[in-house]
Amino acid sequence: MWLANRVSHLITVLIGTSLAVFAMMWATRGDPVQIMLADQRATPAQVAALRHEMGLDLSMPHRFALFVWHALHGNFGRSFFHHRPVIDVIGERLPATIELTLAAAILALLIGIPLGLYAGTRRVRLPDRIVSVISLIGVSMPGFWLGLLLMLVFSVTFHLLPVSGRMGGANQPPIVTHLLVIDSLIAGRPDMALTALRHLALPAITLALPMAAVLMQVTRTAAMEVMRADYIVFAAAKGLPRRRILFLHVLKNALAPAVSVAAIEIGAMLGGNMIVETIFSWPGVGRLVVEAIFDRNYPLVQAAVLLYAVLYALLNFVADVLYRVLNPRVAA
Numbered sequence: 001m002w003l004a005n006r007v008s009h010l011i012t013v014l015i016g017t018s019l020a021v022f023a024m025m026w027a028t029r030g031d032p033v034q035i036m037l038a039d040q041r042a043t044p045a046q047v048a049a050l051r052h053e054m055g056l057d058l059s060m061p062h063r064f065a066l067f068v069w070h071a072l073h074g075n076f077g078r079s080f081f082h083h084r085p086v087i088d089v090i091g092e093r094l095p096a097t098i099e100l101t102l103a104a105a106i107l108a109l110l111i112g113i114p115l116g117l118y119a120g121t122r123r124v125r126l127p128d129r130i131v132s133v134i135s136l137i138g139v140s141m142p143g144f145w146l147g148l149l150l151m152l153v154f155s156v157t158f159h160l161l162p163v164s165g166r167m168g169g170a171n172q173p174p175i176v177t178h179l180l181v182i183d184s185l186i187a188g189r190p191d192m193a194l195t196a197l198r199h200l201a202l203p204a205i206t207l208a209l210p211m212a213a214v215l216m217q218v219t220r221t222a223a224m225e226v227m228r229a230d231y232i233v234f235a236a237a238k239g240l241p242r243r244r245i246l247f248l249h250v251l252k253n254a255l256a257p258a259v260s261v262a263a264i265e266i267g268a269m270l271g272g273n274m275i276v277e278t279i280f281s282w283p284g285v286g287r288l289v290v291e292a293i294f295d296r297n298y299p300l301v302q303a304a305v306l307l308y309a310v311l312y313a314l315l316n317f318v319a320d321v322l323y324r325v326l327n328p329r330v331a332a
Helices: 002-027 032-036 044-053 060-072 086-120 126-140 143-157 180-186 190-227 230-237 242-279 285-294 298-326
Strands: none
Touching (some): 002 060, 002 298, 032 044, 060 298, 086 285, 086 298, 126 190, 143 190, 180 190, 190 242, 230 242, 242 285, 285 298
16 A cells, blocks of 8 residues: 555656646747757748747647657657757766766765764764754755855865866776776776766765755754663663664664655755756756756756656655664554
8 A cells, every 4th residue: 555655656746747847848938949040040931840840839738748658658759959869868968967976975974974973972062063063054055155165165276176077088987887986996997086086076075065964963863862762771771882872772773764864865966966067067967957948958858857756756765665674663
């Protein structure tokens, strides 16, 4: 019953997302045909022929029905400006977005959960207050402002990290996983892996810090609740070492909400990466979507947003499963 509810929720989200994207793109000013033919002095007949070829002369309900029908068969149309199937265009950019999201998620987990646990087990002390202030600042900072600030400090002022791109002008390693850091290590080229990591550092930090701030607060609150539990007081009264109490009891029980929130936050990164990828000229799906919006490239925007919706819904499903696994009382 629970699984059926989640599947029905996923279908509802996908239909609602598709409708919303269609409505917003239709309401946006600008004609992709006029953008494409801006400097070509096309005749009205040529404009009409191109509109018919692109399916823009159809009504909105007709276009939406065709999109849904083709999407159910794995066909998301052709990009207006790339003149190739949309799925191929997105597939070329997806590995860069996956690499950036994985790096940011790992960094956020390594920062947020340990600091939150440390603060939650030292309530009303200086470490708790410091972590609370850091997490508040991290949640409050807009991604575009943080990215520009990091770029100004580490790239413009101190020249420590590259300002944009994925590998710069360096040669790329042989493609195996499409993740440049891993492919460089597989090829036995630590110099290439270092170059890829240097380009990855600033956008990954920009994406990771807000998520780390949320994880700090969630882990801190969960750890504080666990520390007040009777079995923790009893374990301390028995004389168990503090380290054993923290790792065997506090960490295990505080991880349940933190891990489930982490899965949702990774889905939220997919929306934030549009800004970050644009700022750092990262060649991922987020930057591609921004370019497609300006070009009124309807099929590409619709397919990419639908992909984001699927991934976000799936990550919510994973969060529910993880919470039930880590906290069996919920499933009971």
